[in-house]
Amino acid sequence: MNSGVAQSPIVSISQVTKDYTLGKVVVPALRGVDLQVHPGEFISIAGPSGSGKTTLLNLIGCVDTATAGVVRVAGQDTKQLSERQLTNLRLHTIGFIFQSFNLVSVLSVFQNVEFPLLLQRKLDKVQRRERVMQLLEQVGLAHHAKHRPNELSGGQRQRVAVARALVTRPQLVLADEPTANLDSVTGQNIIDLMKELNQKEGTTFIFSTHDAKVMNHANAVVRLADGKILDRLTPAEATRAMAAGAEAH
Amino acid sequence: MGGHLRLLMQVAFRNLFTSKINLLIGGIIFFGTLLVVVGGALLDSMDDAMSRSIIGSVAGHLQVYSDESKDNLSLYGDWSGEPDLTVLDDFSRLKPVLEKHPNVKTVVPMGTSGAMITSGNTVDLTLARLRDLYKQRAQKGESPALREGIDSVKAHVQQMVALMEQQKDKSRELLSDAAVDPQETEALARARSDAFWNGFEQDPFGSLEFLENRIAPQLPDGDLLDLRYVGTDLDAFQKSFDRMEIVDGQRVPQGKRGMLMSKFFYENFLKLKSALRLDNIKQERDVNHKLIAEDPQLQRWVKENQTQTREILFQLDPIKARIATERLQKALGSQEASLEKLLSAFFTTTDENFDERYQRFYQDLAPLLELYRLRMGDPITITAFTRSGYVQSVNMRVYGTYQFKGLEKSAMAGLINLMDLMSFRDLYGYLTADRKAEIADLQKGSGLREVSRADAEESLFGEGSGNTLVADATPGLIEDSKPFEGGMGALRREDLAARVYSQDEIEKGVALSAAVILKDPEKLQQTLQELKQAGTDAGMKLRVVSWQTAAGFMGQFVLLAKMVLYFAVFIIFVVAIVIINNAMMMATLQRVREVGTMRAIGAQRSFVLSMVLVETVVLGLVFGAGGALLGSGIMAVLNSAGIPAGNEALYFFFSGPRLHPTLSAGNLLAAFVIVLVVSAISTLYPAFLATRVSPLQAMQTDE
Numbered sequence A: 001m002n003s004g005v006a007q008s009p010i011v012s013i014s015q016v017t018k019d020y021t022l023g024k025v026v027v028p029a030l031r032g033v034d035l036q037v038h039p040g041e042f043i044s045i046a047g048p049s050g051s052g053k054t055t056l057l058n059l060i061g062c063v064d065t066a067t068a069g070v071v072r073v074a075g076q077d078t079k080q081l082s083e084r085q086l087t088n089l090r091l092h093t094i095g096f097i098f099q100s101f102n103l104v105s106v107l108s109v110f111q112n113v114e115f116p117l118l119l120q121r122k123l124d125k126v127q128r129r130e131r132v133m134q135l136l137e138q139v140g141l142a143h144h145a146k147h148r149p150n151e152l153s154g155g156q157r158q159r160v161a162v163a164r165a166l167v168t169r170p171q172l173v174l175a176d177e178p179t180a181n182l183d184s185v186t187g188q189n190i191i192d193l194m195k196e197l198n199q200k201e202g203t204t205f206i207f208s209t210h211d212a213k214v215m216n217h218a219n220a221v222v223r224l225a226d227g228k229i230l231d232r233l234t235p236a237e238a239t240r241a242m243a244a245g246a247e248a249h
Numbered sequence B: 001m002g003g004h005l006r007l008l009m010q011v012a013f014r015n016l017f018t019s020k021i022n023l024l025i026g027g028i029i030f031f032g033t034l035l036v037v038v039g040g041a042l043l044d045s046m047d048d049a050m051s052r053s054i055i056g057s058v059a060g061h062l063q064v065y066s067d068e069s070k071d072n073l074s075l076y077g078d079w080s081g082e083p084d085l086t087v088l089d090d091f092s093r094l095k096p097v098l099e100k101h102p103n104v105k106t107v108v109p110m111g112t113s114g115a116m117i118t119s120g121n122t123v124d125l126t127l128a129r130l131r132d133l134y135k136q137r138a139q140k141g142e143s144p145a146l147r148e149g150i151d152s153v154k155a156h157v158q159q160m161v162a163l164m165e166q167q168k169d170k171s172r173e174l175l176s177d178a179a180v181d182p183q184e185t186e187a188l189a190r191a192r193s194d195a196f197w198n199g200f201e202q203d204p205f206g207s208l209e210f211l212e213n214r215i216a217p218q219l220p221d222g223d224l225l226d227l228r229y230v231g232t233d234l235d236a237f238q239k240s241f242d243r244m245e246i247v248d249g250q251r252v253p254q255g256k257r258g259m260l261m262s263k264f265f266y267e268n269f270l271k272l273k274s275a276l277r278l279d280n281i282k283q284e285r286d287v288n289h290k291l292i293a294e295d296p297q298l299q300r301w302v303k304e305n306q307t308q309t310r311e312i313l314f315q316l317d318p319i320k321a322r323i324a325t326e327r328l329q330k331a332l333g334s335q336e337a338s339l340e341k342l343l344s345a346f347f348t349t350t351d352e353n354f355d356e357r358y359q360r361f362y363q364d365l366a367p368l369l370e371l372y373r374l375r376m377g378d379p380i381t382i383t384a385f386t387r388s389g390y391v392q393s394v395n396m397r398v399y400g401t402y403q404f405k406g407l408e409k410s411a412m413a414g415l416i417n418l419m420d421l422m423s424f425r426d427l428y429g430y431l432t433a434d435r436k437a438e439i440a441d442l443q444k445g446s447g448l449r450e451v452s453r454a455d456a457e458e459s460l461f462g463e464g465s466g467n468t469l470v471a472d473a474t475p476g477l478i479e480d481s482k483p484f485e486g487g488m489g490a491l492r493r494e495d496l497a498a499r500v501y502s503q504d505e506i507e508k509g510v511a512l513s514a515a516v517i518l519k520d521p522e523k524l525q526q527t528l529q530e531l532k533q534a535g536t537d538a539g540m541k542l543r544v545v546s547w548q549t550a551a552g553f554m555g556q557f558v559l560l561a562k563m564v565l566y567f568a569v570f571i572i573f574v575v576a577i578v579i580i581n582n583a584m585m586m587a588t589l590q591r592v593r594e595v596g597t598m599r600a601i602g603a604q605r606s607f608v609l610s611m612v613l614v615e616t617v618v619l620g621l622v623f624g625a626g627g628a629l630l631g632s633g634i635m636a637v638l639n640s641a642g643i644p645a646g647n648e649a650l651y652f653f654f655s656g657p658r659l660h661p662t663l664s665a666g667n668l669l670a671a672f673v674i675v676l677v678v679s680a681i682s683t684l685y686p687a688f689l690a691t692r693v694s695p696l697q698a699m700q701t702d703e
């Protein structure tokens, strides 16, 4: 909605590098990345396989730490936080959507969505129920609340995952290639759903993809190549640039 | 919080049956619990039964003895024989010290010792009877009844000599001539001659002497029996050990000298061997369903009954022998004239005719025989080496046989015979200085002269007492032919047998130990310590031990059995821990992505830890409860049906022919605790590993 330039960024990354060490070989996954994401943005991180998308999202999601540089999430320097504090930050500020859904197979749809609320211990049973059902309503799975994940299709499972990511009303939702395991129509639907929630709730979304059609929904596309940010474009520019890139090769 | 735990429980319960690994772990826990419940309950029940056997027979709850003793008290004897104990000088001083303790119910003085006894050979015994009759004739003159008695016994002796010669002939066929002593043959020939028997009446005592010296020794001696006895205050003993019951005869009258023989000992060692073997065969056939046709032991007994008929033949005088022959001929439908052959045929028992022959034996033959070598009320002479090394003999009457309820078949409890404390002290031969002086005073006061030790022995070990059993640790030491020393010795002997001792006399004197029966056996250890202290306070050096210790190797045996079982359980659980640990590791590895996801979306490490632990505990409780339930069911069945002891050696451990094991809350609690501990220990490392799972592992797409 309001692109709020005046607001402080929810994610602020400066001069971040990330090296992986494989035995004696050092693999540089990110090589000096700067990025600012503001509340309410719906950002796509695009780039070919191996360009560092997942690595970047992991740093933002506080599940990994940078080799150098500063990663600030919700105003906090993640380097300064303890393991516990990072976990709490993830619990209260960030929602995760995974490429392969990652639902807890022994729990029902309802229980999967309720899970983060239970960890938060903020709401009582009635409130939790209300919140979970509201989210399931929004993702169109209210009637599947009692089902087990293995009784659902891939698209339905990812909807459950979306509901789980949003049930705590996080400021930021991260999704690493959320459509990679889905067919294109279903993938489109998921992105539409995310977009809808972004607009309704004002939640910030950062998702990675290498699919141009998916990128189109974003209000900004950050292009990544070889661990470096190439540019930050509008979807239309990005589509064009990628088409040009494809021709160039 | 509530939701939290509910979630954990839900995850745990749902995981319970979805994972094969969990089923494996559950299975181990199930059988582990079953084992602990059933094994523990059986072991406890057996321990309980065993302790009842030991406590209820001779040990009591505690045993008190002198701390100056070289060896430790061992009521059932030890590998090396009787332990060397220092006597308690005066039981009457010890008793009040112990009885002062509020938890002490009764105190019973005791002393355990043993003597070898021989059942004299049959010829000797019969000749003794004949000598007795001639002596009567010499004193009172001949009567028709006496004449008839003498003739009957004489005929019996003649019969025996005839049998001996027959056997000699038989063995001559087997042995070379050189092996046969010509003097023996000559003596036998003389005893068989008409001339000898025609001249018998001229010199009956001379003829008897010839038979005693030249014929009787040709028979091998009777059995040497090890007679173990506990000398005690018989009245106090009977009151304190309520499992004890009289089987044959009667109790020893209060304050009198006398013996109560163990029924087991009486049956197994004093019964006519042929009859005992028949009893044993019957028992094996009826109780253990063995067959003569199949079982070598039964076949051995049958064979022995066929060949070893001498014991019966010797018992029968000519009249009885004729009756027996007629009856056997009728029973077997045979014309055979030889009683020996008839007996051999009669004892040729098979599975088909056994029951009929058994019944016929007791109906037709037993009334003609002395089934036991000792009858209730017969006197018995026990000769033992005293502590100071000289030989002491004591005459006492065997008033009856007794058994401990439930332990009738147990050799362990069945080898203990009971005698009065006064006789025990005489045999033990230890007098305190005080006591010696006291006796001297008593004797002066009552006008008795001091009987010299040698005289006393002789007078105690008198002949003519009509005993059928001579217990003698040193055969041949005392010559039967030596003229009988009457007068004072006889008086004293009569005096001893008839005398009624006061409680004071019984208690004022030595004992080897004191059995203590407690009011509340639960407080055994505490009471033990307090009694030790009480002894020290009273200036007595006492050793106080529990029944378990007092039982010597028996007590250690139970302990050993328990240790072996607990060790087995321990090993099983160590194995279980290793298996469960590995299985849990696998389960954790399988769930790395799930755990990583939870961590990514905000679960703390502590949550992961409690998740794994709750899961194991739930697993343990569910399958443990299943095992406990099945175990309880099994125990309920065993309790009502009972486990048969089968082997007689087990009677002591089962405290009877069947063990009805019970399940206590303690067994279930132990199983519960063990299961929890085992599952907790085996999950600790996997749970730790689970907490180390990184949220990054949620992103791994490759499986």
Ligand SMILES: Nc1ncnc2c1ncn2[C@@H]1O[C@H](COP(=O)(O)OP(=O)(O)O)[C@@H](O)[C@H]1O
Binding pocket: A020, A021, A022, A027, A028, A029, A047, A048, A049, A050, A051, A052, A053, A054, A055, A056
């Ligand atoms: N755990 C890791 N260990 C070593 N190298 C890694 C690891 N994860 C990623 N990389 C390397 O870092 C680079 C960036 O990877 P990634 O962030 O997964 O790219 P993308 O998600 O865009 O495909 C790649 O060259 C990849 O091989």
Ligand SMILES: [Mg+2]
Binding pocket: A053, A054, A055
């Ligand atoms: Mg990736």
